[in-house]
Amino acid sequence: DIVMTQSPLSLPVTPGEPASISCRSSQSLLSRNGYNQLDWYLQKPGQPPQLLISLASNRASGVPDRFSGSGSGTDFTLKISRVEAEDVGVYYCMQTLQIPWTFGQGTEVEIK
Amino acid sequence: EVQLVESGGGLVQPGGSLRLSCAASGFTFSTYWMHWVRQAPGKGPVWVSQIKGDGSNIKYADSVKGRFTISRDNAKNTLYLQMNSLSNEDAGVYYCARDDPGPQAFDIWGQGTMVTVSS
Numbered sequence: 658d659i660v661m662t663q664s665p666l667s668l669p670v671t672p673g674e675p676a677s678i679s680c681r682s683s684q685s686l687l688s689r690n691g692y693n694q695l696d697w698y699l700q701k702p703g704q705p706p707q708l709l710i711s712l713a714s715n716r717a718s719g720v721p722d723r724f725s726g727s728g729s730g731t732d733f734t735l736k737i738s739r740v741e742a743e744d745v746g747v748y749y750c751m752q753t754l755q756i757p758w759t760f761g762q763g764t765e766v767e768i769k
Numbered sequence: 770e771v772q773l774v775e776s777g778g779g780l781v782q783p784g785g786s787l788r789l790s791c792a793a794s795g796f797t798f799s800t801y802w803m804h805w806v807r808q809a810p811g812k813g814p815v816w817v818s819q820i821k822g823d824g825s826n827i828k829y830a831d832s833v834k835g836r837f838t839i840s841r842d843n844a845k846n847t848l849y850l851q852m853n854s855l856s857n858e859d860a861g862v863y864y865c866a867r868d869d870p871g872p873q874a875f876d877i878w879g880q881g882t883m884v885t886v887s888s
Binding site for chain 1: 875
């Protein structure tokens with residue numbers, strides 16, 4: 658199975674400041690069609706995860722442009738340009754290159 | 770409105786069975802791959818199973834293989850998960866999720882149904 662490793666696991670943030678989460682995979686997520694099969698999700702308390710980013714850098718419909726994804730191969734990053742209070746929750750990366758699809762451990766973002 | 774609504778969770782004894790359902794609405798259900806994802810209390814999500822729109826290409830996580838069966842009824846716009854020989858490790862919230870075929874991502878999730886395994 659592909660192992661996904663996120664860091665940090667906890668991220669206290671100040672509203673208005675930037676934030677960054679790293680996700681590394683145990684093997685390259687670059688598919689034969691040239692896309693990185695890496696998604697980012699945010700799970701707010703008491704809710705199911707919601708899709709933020711697919712194919713490493715494509716924002717999902719309705720996702721604010723303060724969220725951006727980057728990276729290729731085995732190293733990926735989710736950035737929030739200016740954190741807002743509504744961004745608190747647990748962020749997960751997930752690979753869809755190979756069954757079983759696997760998630761990172763999660764990064765809990767909280768407001769300082 | 771595009772929506773997924775799970776049902777069928779509850780309290781079951783170890784070794785028991787449950788059948789989960791996921792009712793889909795607001796989209797052409799038969800054209801989408803669908804998945805089950807579970808989340809134990811305080812833990813991250815774990816992929817469980819997938820099924821193609823026509824009922825083929827079924828896959829399972831090793832932890833549930835031989836015990837769980839995914840299926841769908843496209844006439845009823847409903848996804849199912851038959852769970853047998855349940856253990857404490859199977860407890861948690863079970864989500865059904867729609868697979869956006871372009872990027873292969875879970876673009877729509879249900880609210881989940883809780884499965885508790887206890888004697």
